[in-house]
Amino acid sequence: MKVTLSRKTPLLQRVSRVLTADPTITTVSYWDGRNDTDVTVAYADDEAVGPAPRFVVTADERLEGSGIADCNPLGLAKALSRVAGGHVKHISWAKPGSSRGAEPVRFPSPVGLRYGSKVTDTLTMAPAGSAIASFVVEIETEGGPIQYAVVDDSEFLAAVCWAAGVIASGPVLESPRQLTPIDVAETYVRACQAAGIVIARQEPSS
Amino acid sequence: MKIRNILILTALAGAIASYLNKQKQLDPPSADGIWKPVNPLSE
Numbered sequence: 001m002k003v004t005l006s007r008k009t010p011l012l013q014r015v016s017r018v019l020t021a022d023p024t025i026t027t028v029s030y031w032d033g034r035n036d037t038d039v040t041v042a043y044a045d046d047e048a049v050g051p052a053p054r055f056v057v058t059a060d061e062r063l064e065g066s067g068i069a070d071c072n073p074l075g076l077a078k079a080l081s082r083v084a085g086g087h088v089k090h091i092s093w094a095k096p097g098s099s100r101g102a103e104p105v106r107f108p109s110p111v112g113l114r115y116g117s118k119v120t121d122t123l124t125m126a127p128a129g130s131a132i133a134s135f136v137v138e139i140e141t142e143g144g145p146i147q148y149a150v151v152d153d154s155e156f157l158a159a160v161c162w163a164a165g166v167i168a169s170g171p172v173l174e175s176p177r178q179l180t181p182i183d184v185a186e187t188y189v190r191a192c193q194a195a196g197i198v199i200a201r202q203e204p205s206s
Numbered sequence: 207m208k209i210r211n212i213l214i215l216t217a218l219a220g221a222i223a224s225y226l227n228k229q230k231q232l233d234p235p236s237a238d239g240i241w242k243p244v245n246p247l248s249e
Contacts, residue, residue, distance in 0.1 A: 083246045108241045200241040
């Protein structure tokens with residue numbers, strides 16, 4: 001796949017490095033007005049770059065036109081629920097810059113106990129207190145509840161989650177529509193793991 | 207009567223403190239359970 005990045009931000013530079021290491025990606029370039037591209041990596045508010053019709057992969061929640069949106073840690077958490085064959089009961093996400101709240105939430109070490117705020121019934125966000133980010137996703141399945149968690153450098157995690165959306169685009173490029181990681185869950189989770197994300201599951205307490 | 211009430215309240219306070227301390231030991235703020243790396247795709 002030929003990939004074009006809309007602009008040179010620190011995050012997109014990290015995304016570029018992740019993509020360069022993937023064998024399915026043939027070229028990675030920044031938009032210069034002439035790029036021949038299969039997939040455009042862009043922020044949702046970027047002006048249109050790349051030849052039309054575009055297939056865009058974004059970390060933002062919404063997307064106009066065809067592509068994959070929500071390529072971020074929350075998207076990975078939701079994709080894990082699809083892989084597990086269940087649905088999300090709750091996601092707790094600790095990341096740098098989030099505001100402290102009154103809701104106690106536990107994350108794996110070294111993040112530990114944080115105090116966050118309920119954003120929706122299924123999402124609580126908390127400050128990470130360092131460059132380390134973490135999410136815990138509680139999934140309801142027919143076999144009972146399970147929890148997955150990820151703990152990693154915040155910028156690395158963001159870059160991998162975004163790049164994974166590009167890598168998961170291959171099979172869906174020919175039938176363009178608006179997708180999220182949950183729609184390409186297996187290839188998305190596999191791409192995140194291949195790029196170095198470790199997913200952990202909580203052992204049942206004795 | 208007043209001394210009796212003080213003794214009852216003291217005993218009650220001690221019992222509550224003991225209960226809270228025990229709860230804190232069972233559920234310390236830093237507890238996070240045991241997390242094991244897995245491959246969700248092969249589970």
